[in-house]
Every structure is written in structure tokens, then in C-alpha cells.
Amino acid sequence: MVNDENERVAAAHAGWLALARDGDRHAFARLVRAHQSRVRLQLRRLTRGDAALADDLAQETFVQAWLHLNEFRGDARLATWLHRIALTRFLQHVRRPQLPQEWCEPDADDEPGHDPRAVEGLSRDVERALQALSEIQRLAVVHCFHLDLSHAEAAQVLGLPLGTLKSHLDRAKTRLRELLGAWQPESAT
């Protein structure tokens, strides 16, 4: 049933994409509506919570996508392509050719000094735990688990070799397990 729904959505998106490629702006608007949340969430993560800047960059991302829609070959999912454009726009904004090297270092100042159980809500606890990771580990987690990309897709978006991404992800999960020990997996369901 879920697969049928996914296939139906994928077929609708493919139809909108074909129409948008022919210049149908209404079809493109539907694609924007379908992808806006994840692209904006990705950019909010990259801009460290600056919602206004993230929305500006998301807007530019979709404008770029519209202007270069005919260059989308369809090798990857449209979402992956959009996330890649979003990351590129962000890097252009911070004037970096690639993810900054210092992002691979843990943020020692952001070590959470609280008991996760003391804070309300799973998301907020995970959010706090994420702050203890290096930026690249945080991005790996966000792209794989929050933006629902496969490892290969996340590696493509972040411009990392697949093995490097998996390595960051493994280290991130180990660290998160330590920090979120209070949360049992069962408690999330």
C-alpha cells in the first residue's frame, strides 16, 4: 500500500517535471511545493538556524533549478539534485569551494551539559546531541536520517566519497548513542 502511494507520488512528480521542462510554471510550482520543506530544512541546518537566510538561499536554489531544469539528466532523484544545488548555493554564499575543513572537527564548545531526559521532546534532545558532533558528522546524519536520502545520495549531495560519508556516519552514530543513552529505541516508537 505504501509502495503504491510512493509510486503514485513519483509518477505525479515525473509528470510535473516533464511539464516544467516544457516551460509550464504551474507544474514547477507544484514541484517547489513538494520539495520546499526538505530544501529549507537542509539550508536551515547549513546556516545554523538562520531561517531568513535559509529561505533566501532556498528561493535561489529553486530559481537555479528552474533555469537549468533541462540540464537535469534524471540519473539521480530530483530531491538529490535540488539538495546539491542548495549546498552549492550555500557554499557560494560563504565563499567556499567545498565544505570547510574545520567542519570536520568536533565543536568542543557545544558539548551538551544536560541530561536529555530533562528536556521535553525527542527532537530537541537529538538536536542538542547533534551539537556535540562535528559539522560534517551533523550534516551526514541530517542528510541520511532527516532528509531521507540514501548513503549514496547524501555522499553525492555533500560531495564526499561514499566511504568517507559512511565513516562520518558511523562515528556520529557512536557519539549519539553515548549522548542519547537515556532514550531507548523503543521510546521513539
Next chain:
Amino acid sequence: MNDDDSFEAFLRASAPKPLADDGFVARTMKAVDAANATLPARRRAAAPSPLAIARAIAAEQRRHELQARSWRWAIAGVAVGYLMMLVTVVTSPSGLRLETMSPSQFTPLAVVTAIGAFWVAWRTLRNG
């Protein structure tokens, strides 16, 4: 489901809630329209000037006249040649005599004709 899968499901469950549109799509489509408006218009062939049109017509007229003159000379040549043949036959002391020729006697004429045909074809193709 092993422990790793459970932990990954746990992380997925912690994903932030989807963001509401809040006018984002409308603002984005406005930006898309603005970007479209700033795109350079597709290059169109410039309309030829009246002087260029007059020159092209005059050139075409000259080509046509040259071709017509060539045809007139060709037809006149054939007619004169035919007349000369008739005069030669009529004034011949032995009068008119018909002989059949063997096919091999046509070979030089066929070769010359073929060379001429190839030469005309080559010139025609070269000149477009």
C-alpha cells in the same frame, strides 16, 4: 530489526516536522518570473533593409538574364549547326547518301559526351 536499525529508525523519528509553505512557493514563483524576465530574448534574424532587398533582387535579375542569354546562344548554335549541315549536304557533289555505322564508331563521340556531362555536373555541383 537489529540494534543499528532501531537506532537509525530512532534518528529518523527525531527529524524536524515538515515546514509549512507560509507563502514560500508564491515568493519563489515570483522570483522565477523575475528571473525569466531578465533572460536575454532569443536572437531573431534582423529584418533585411530595403537597400539589401533591392540589391538581392538586382543580383537575382542579373543571374536570370545571364542564364537566358546562355540558353539563347546554345539554341542559336544548334540551329546554325543544323543549317550548316543541311547546306553541306545540299551542296555536296555526290548528293545525299545514308550509311549505317557500327557501334564501335560511336565510341569517341560517347567518350567526349561523357566527359562533357561530367564537366557540366562538376561545375553545377561546385557552384551550388
